[in-house]
């Protein structure tokens with residue numbers, strides 16, 4: 185469908201995308217959606233293969249710099265997996281987990297009813313997401329065309345022929361620069377037996393065995409039964425986040441992980457006190473966490489019936505379940521680019537790039553999840569922007585080795601900068617402003633007390649969260665901040681910037697808090713500001 189001269193409303197976009205998704209679900213090849221300015225010819229300054237966050241933000245920045253760009257995506261909408269199967273459903277489920285957790289703790293107090301497990305349906309939550317995601321899809325296409333003036337071809341596969349040639353639906357487009365942005369998918373460890381559907385089993389095009397899901401299969405084709413329990417393989421962010429949702433929904437959840445929780449390769453700067461608070465609270469909600477184990481096999485032929493593991497003590501055990509969820513991290517499928525371009529990849533298959541997003545092939549850039557960890561939104565989008573800047577002739581680098589990070593349990597967990605141990609190692613003389621303070625048990629104090637925890641503060645002080653700010657005593661600079669609670673994500677984006685700018689305890693004390701704020705770093709800092717010799721609090 186040629187949309188170049190058309191200006192669809194949001195409602196028209198919604199209807200169009202929905203129809204195409206339904207046709208794809210029943211195996212039909214539907215027509216492409218094209219916003220291509222053919223009057224300008226078929227040559228582009230830059231073609232983005234993949235229209236997720238990286239491709240879309242890279243395209244927007246290319247437009248801003250006056251480059252002619254084209255972005256191609258297999259799905260009938262821009263925005264990639266985020267609004268379709270990944271970040272957005274994860275955030276919806278984490279929000280529901282938080283609400284259910286709140287309802288459970290407060291059940292039959294004040295105006296809260298008895299918590300009804302039967303109404304906490306995982307399947308219904310997925311349906312709510314699937315019925316609502318269409319609006320975000322539509323907005324991505326509307327904004328990209330009407331406000332950002334991007335050229336795009338959607339619902340179409342792009343074939344990279346060589347570094348200057350891309351084929352889409354049999355048509356050839358040429359470019360001076362190529363940006364690869366096709367993302368990553370769940371890594372299925374080959375050593376785990378029984379994850380995949382047995383050859384010949386009547387499962388349609390399902391890759392995974394029945395009863396085995398990852399974040400994307402959970403949505404498409406979708407969970408079609410209410411599980412009685414869940415066993416999660418892996419200890420990734422996804423494992424922790426989805427596991428916390430299942431548990432909050434009343435589905436007894438066990439996490440089987442090789443490493444300690446929150447000590448996986450992909451997470452850095454996780455403070456030990458914060459980690460302990462997070463894990464303790466997951467267990468308090470009834471989750472079982474088995475660390476140091478090796479997953480051997482998913483049992484069951486027609487469908488999963490359990491998971492066989494080698495435990496840390498060397499014995500084998502079987503965890504029975506009707507719902508196995510894989511959270512073993514993600515890897516990018518890059519073989520097509522290796523075959524077509526001879527591009528260099530690392531040991532995990534991620535495309536190797538320099539700080540300008542340039543690959544080993546001149547004129548070819550790679551961005552987002554395709555270049556490996558961290559597989560986070562800010563990185564994908566800024567990679568796209570960095571590639572576009574370089575293509576437009578600027579010298580632009582992007583160092584994403586240090587960044588604010590977060591995950592959800594039934595809490596929002598945020599951190600930035602150094603942990604207490606790292607700060608002590610690096611600076612020696614440090615002060616730690618912490619709540620609850622060291623030496624005081626969680627149940628002894630209703631602090632941190634703030635929006636989202638006021639009720640806990642008055643009934644269950646141990647649930648109000650945890651926070652810690654770390655200062656280097658010599659320079660008086662903030663070097664790390666850590667938080668478990670609600671509503672602090674926004675502050676951490678700015679704290680990241682302030683830490684990089686070198687904000688001191690005295691400057692923190694001069695800031696104007698909006699009391700009661702989720703993290704109390706301003707008031708805690710003010711209680712120590714002015715002291716010639718900083719000490720902990």
Ligand code: KPC
Pocket residue numbers: 235236237238240241262263264266267272320565
């Ligand atoms: C919630 C939302 O913004 C939709 S998903 C974002 C995709 S993109 O803007 O391309 O990063």
